[in-house]
Amino acid sequence: MRKRSIIPILYIAFLMLPIYWLVAMSFKTTGEILSGFSLFPQTFTLDNYRVIFTDPTWYWGYINSIIYVSLNTVISVCVALPAAYAFSRYRFLGDKQLFFWLLTNRMAPAAVFALPFFQLYSSIGLFDTHLAVALAHCLFNIPLAVLILEGFMGGVPKELDETAYVDGYSFPRFFVTIFIPNIKAGVGVAAFFCFMFSWVELLLAKTLTAVEAKPIAATMTRTASSAGYELGLLAAAGTLTIIPGAIVIYFVRNYIAKGFALGRV
Amino acid sequence: MKTENQRAWFFVLPVLLLVAFNALVPIMTVVNYSVQETFGNNVFFWQGLDWFEQILTSDRFHAALGRQFLFTFLILIIEIPLGIIVALSMPRKGFWVPVCLVLMALPMLIPWNVVGSMWNIFTLPKIGLLGYFMNDVLGVNYDMTQQPLSAWITIVVMDVWHWTSLVVLLSYAGLVSIPDAYYQAAKIDGASPWKVFRYIQLPKMKTVLTIAILLRFMDSFNIYTEPFVLTGGGPGNSTTLLSIDLVKIALGQFDLGPAAAMSLIYFAITLLVSWLFYTLMTKDDAK
Numbered sequence: 001m002r003k004r005s006i007i008p009i010l011y012i013a014f015l016m017l018p019i020y021w022l023v024a025m026s027f028k029t030t031g032e033i034l035s036g037f038s039l040f041p042q043t044f045t046l047d048n049y050r051v052i053f054t055d056p057t058w059y060w061g062y063i064n065s066i067i068y069v070s071l072n073t074v075i076s077v078c079v080a081l082p083a084a085y086a087f088s089r090y091r092f093l094g095d096k097q098l099f100f101w102l103l104t105n106r107m108a109p110a111a112v113f114a115l116p117f118f119q120l121y122s123s124i125g126l127f128d129t130h131l132a133v134a135l136a137h138c139l140f141n142i143p144l145a146v147l148i149l150e151g152f153m154g155g156v157p158k159e160l161d162e163t164a165y166v167d168g169y170s171f172p173r174f175f176v177t178i179f180i181p182n183i184k185a186g187v188g189v190a191a192f193f194c195f196m197f198s199w200v201e202l203l204l205a206k207t208l209t210a211v212e213a214k215p216i217a218a219t220m221t222r223t224a225s226s227a228g229y230e231l232g233l234l235a236a237a238g239t240l241t242i243i244p245g246a247i248v249i250y251f252v253r254n255y256i257a258k259g260f261a262l263g264r265v
Numbered sequence: 266m267k268t269e270n271q272r273a274w275f276f277v278l279p280v281l282l283l284v285a286f287n288a289l290v291p292i293m294t295v296v297n298y299s300v301q302e303t304f305g306n307n308v309f310f311w312q313g314l315d316w317f318e319q320i321l322t323s324d325r326f327h328a329a330l331g332r333q334f335l336f337t338f339l340i341l342i343i344e345i346p347l348g349i350i351v352a353l354s355m356p357r358k359g360f361w362v363p364v365c366l367v368l369m370a371l372p373m374l375i376p377w378n379v380v381g382s383m384w385n386i387f388t389l390p391k392i393g394l395l396g397y398f399m400n401d402v403l404g405v406n407y408d409m410t411q412q413p414l415s416a417w418i419t420i421v422v423m424d425v426w427h428w429t430s431l432v433v434l435l436s437y438a439g440l441v442s443i444p445d446a447y448y449q450a451a452k453i454d455g456a457s458p459w460k461v462f463r464y465i466q467l468p469k470m471k472t473v474l475t476i477a478i479l480l481r482f483m484d485s486f487n488i489y490t491e492p493f494v495l496t497g498g499g500p501g502n503s504t505t506l507l508s509i510d511l512v513k514i515a516l517g518q519f520d521l522g523p524a525a526a527m528s529l530i531y532f533a534i535t536l537l538v539s540w541l542f543y544t545l546m547t548k549d550d551a552k
Contacts, residue, residue: 007354011433012368015426018387019371021394025386037397079279086276091267098277105288107535109487111508112528115515116291139287142280200376202490217378221494231386238379245374253363256370257438260431261476 061216151263152186348432381494
């Protein structure tokens with residue numbers, strides 16, 4: 001047992017090294033970064049973080065990201081709940097085809113959609129709004145939410161539905177007061193993964209925004225190319241984008257595999 | 266048992282509308298562009314299948330497609346076995362399980378462009394930890410902005426870093442579902458560790474591994490942001506994968522027709538290979 005645990009330890013060390021480096025860089029001054037190699041920050045500074053929290057172009061990037069990501073999560077989970085219920089409980093015309101078609105949206109390269117998305121959302125007047133990004137991310141997040149929720153609903157016995165009807169519950173009342181509380185773990189996991197995939201995606205978010213709804217990720221790439229070598233600032237911004245995931249992941253630790261596998265485990 | 270109920274369509278209608286709006290309208294736009302030529306001012310001319318012919322016979326497309334298949338092949342051949350090995354050696358219960366799971370999942374939750382920036386900072390010669398270690402400690406000449414080989418190694422290692430945990434988590438989920446009785450039976454029979462793996466663990470992991478291979482294929486084949494941020498497709502064109510080339514044509518040169526034709530070919534290849542993988546891997550189950 002002892003000898004075997006060396007493999008996970010080495011693997012985790014490999015995963016942590018670049019993250020450590022990013023965090024270490026964020027506490028260094030630009031002068032120190034450019035002057036040469038140092039394993040730990042020699043002159044520990046919080047200046048990089050101070051810039052981010054005081055400069056509106058930086059902190060609005062975070063706020064914009066959080067707005068469209070939250071919006072997307074709410075939309076995705078709300079429309080996915082009844083659909084997942086239908087897939088898990090009923091047979092209907094074209095159900096299998098529809099399910100497969102939902103899956104294929106995950107196979108579409110985002111690069112293929114970048115330009116048409118720009119034109120579509122410009123033509124309906126949503127370009128550079130939070131709603132545009134939130135709706136665009138529905139392309140891959142709604143199928144994800146449907147699949148995850150359907151996976152969880154499969155574990156709820158059908159007798160529950162039947163008993164509720166016998167007891168005189170109407171469908172909406174049963175769904176909201178009995179069924180959803182029964183799969184609240186699933187709802188949490190689906191929301192987490194919608195949040196995550198919307199948070200990590202950049203190509204569509206960047207294409208659909210200019211100024212008003214610009215995500216933090218886009219602020220970062222523009223800084224990287226325009227302001228030259230502000231590596232400390234870039235590292236601090238990067239470190240801050242890791243934090244939401246790092247905080248929430250503990251709560252879904254037992255369902256991580258299920259979520260990443262689109263509910264198919 | 267599921268009951269037949271056509272009214273279930275009302276439940277899936279919102280999903281259908283939202284996804285169709287996002288999937289069908291853009292895809293039809295692409296199809297529209299792919300058969301037309303424009304000189305601006307929204308004036309279009311029917312072009313037939315010329316763009317498709319042009320893309321399919323162009324050396325540039327072949328080169329990008331070749332690089333893309335090489336990249337995806339390397340990713341699968343490294344990440345799948347590595348993921349299985351790590352999953353097999355992970356503890357099954359106890360305090361360390363959630364710690365391992367959370368730490369391993371962390372790279373997957375980082376925004377993709379941050380992954381690129383992070384590896385950029387990590388690999389810079391003189392400044393980055395890896396760049397410094399390779400050049401100044403080991404004395405290997407390593408600089409991904411200059412050498413195609415360094416750039417390739419970096420994007421492959423970056424993807425291994427980013428996504429191997431997906432394979433680990435899925436394999437692990439398959440492994441913990443094996444009842445202890447199976448192992449006890451194997452022990453009584455005096456089965457070697459390899460036999461246990463081959464006849465007990467591997468068959469039990471089959472479903473999750475199918476999913477893992479499919480997901481890793483799709484995502485590595487469609488990869489854009491991470492290598493774009495890290496290398497920008499360079500040096501030269503050496504790491505210009507399909508998506509990067511597509512965006513260059515569509516948004517850089519604004520050649521809408523060829524870009525649209527290329528998009529459709531690209532999507533078709535992804536669907537076709539995914540379907541092939543899926544049929545091959547689930548062939549035995551059908552019998």
